[in-house]
Amino acid sequence: MPEDLHLEKLELFYQRQKVCGPINCRFSRGKINLVVGRAGSGKSTLLKAIAGFHNEVKGSISLDSQVFQADGNIALAFQNPENLFFNPTVGEEVCFALNQKGQSRDSNEEIGKKWLERWGLDAQKYWHKHPLELSGGEKRKVALSACTVLLPPVIMLDEPLAGLDYAGQLKLVEILEEIACDHIVLLVTHDPELLLPISSGILFLQNEEADYYEINQFIRNAVSSSDFYPLPKWYCQALRPFDGIREFPMINAASVHEFLQKKVE
Amino acid sequence: MILFDRVSFRYKSNEETSFAIREVSFSCRQNLIHGFIGGNGSGKSTYARLIAGLLHPEAGKIEVCGLDTSAEDAQIHRKVGIIFQNPDNQIVGTTVEEDIAFGLENLAIPTNDMPEKIQQIAEEMGIENLLKKPVHHLSGGQKQLLCIASVLVMQPEWLIFDEPTSHLDPWSRRNFWKMLEILKQQRQVGIIVISQVSDDFENFDSIRLFADGDLVFTGSPEELKVANMADGLIHLPEKWQFEKLREAENA
């Protein structure tokens, strides 16, 4: 079981121009690790660098104190799944990585169907469909299934919430919480709200710099200053009088309401 | 005006179990921001493609600005601009300028008039400094502005955005809504925005909720707030839910 992925003085470049860095941080197993930042701040480049697809980097990446070998150790779910589908059916798309590894097709199919169902698609109905004849959210679910059939030590997801409906987003939270128990999970997102309760920390990329925040620190900064990171306004307004607290309630109506009631008592 | 009159549609007429729209009727007025919402696979993008004349009904009739979408494809493509979920699939030029020019060429605008038109629209969208930039150097938010510019330059009467906010960072999302308000006020356009992001709902003037191909709710955000909806059909914004809890407490 992997314990942590350690980035040391990692710098990312694009055509010799620095995109971001130096990044120093540890992504651990147990809870998921979030990466946030504006468009163009280098989030996707960071994932690609860890995956070994982007080589203009300086510094080091290690997994449990060994130089990290991406090959065979990572799964990466890309931002725009439809650009990468290349199999004629959903079934083949989902099972592609498994079939590459060999093993029996029947057992692979069973695993593939199980994951499709878990991500919320009726396997019976979708297995033989063409991946491009699906709705946006359905494509996302196929891509997520293809990413989770094989679970290597490091799982990376680039904006997996985009296009998922609320039910799908809740599934994502549930599934990732479970996977994070014995895998290192990195997730790039513009919608951290739902994910904060299952995350250990946030790497915030901004102005070529990378700062790592523990969750409550991140929320505290966002609540006390609207320039820090735009969390929902209603949440920040409700919590601003209490920005000294150690543990912030989750970003949903019920949790905040309960929190405020306790404060009044 | 957009008019759906008992419209039926299926992607594959032989498959009985797959997605279908059955005799759905509604209309949308111009000069409003219409929100189309609903879960994955509920039909939102299909409705967008039907309005844009990219798909045609199997039965019934769709009219946009008085034109029948089944009869007058070419006209409809001019009247309805659609901005897809993923801007990368839509940008055809290698530079910003070129991408905007592409639409104008389709309209057969004289080459001499193009630079001025391009400059104008770029200024309106705030991307005039980017005109010479290669498109692959743009950020996600900038790409989206370019797509909008390239569509707007053709002076469509309707603009349809398919999930414009889901790929934007939270800063760009706020800018997007400001930009849309300005568009609505300054141009004679009808706007349809498809969205999965519940925080978007309060920016709509009018909301239509789809489920399994059917239109199941039409009304304002205020009406949606208090509507009695079946469980799991829609997730209301946490902000609204929070306000409700506070109101119940104060009552």
Ligand SMILES: Nc1ncnc2c1ncn2[C@@H]1O[C@H](COP(=O)(O)OP(=O)(O)OP(=O)(O)O)[C@@H](O)[C@H]1O
């Ligand atoms: N080109 C196609 N051929 C066949 N079926 C399709 C095609 N495109 C979409 N569908 C099916 O039609 C249904 C409605 O799809 P549509 O894309 O309209 O949904 P949507 O509401 O936009 O969903 P999402 O939120 O996931 O984008 C889905 O079940 C989908 O599988």
Ligand SMILES: [Mg+2]
């Ligand atoms: Mg869609």
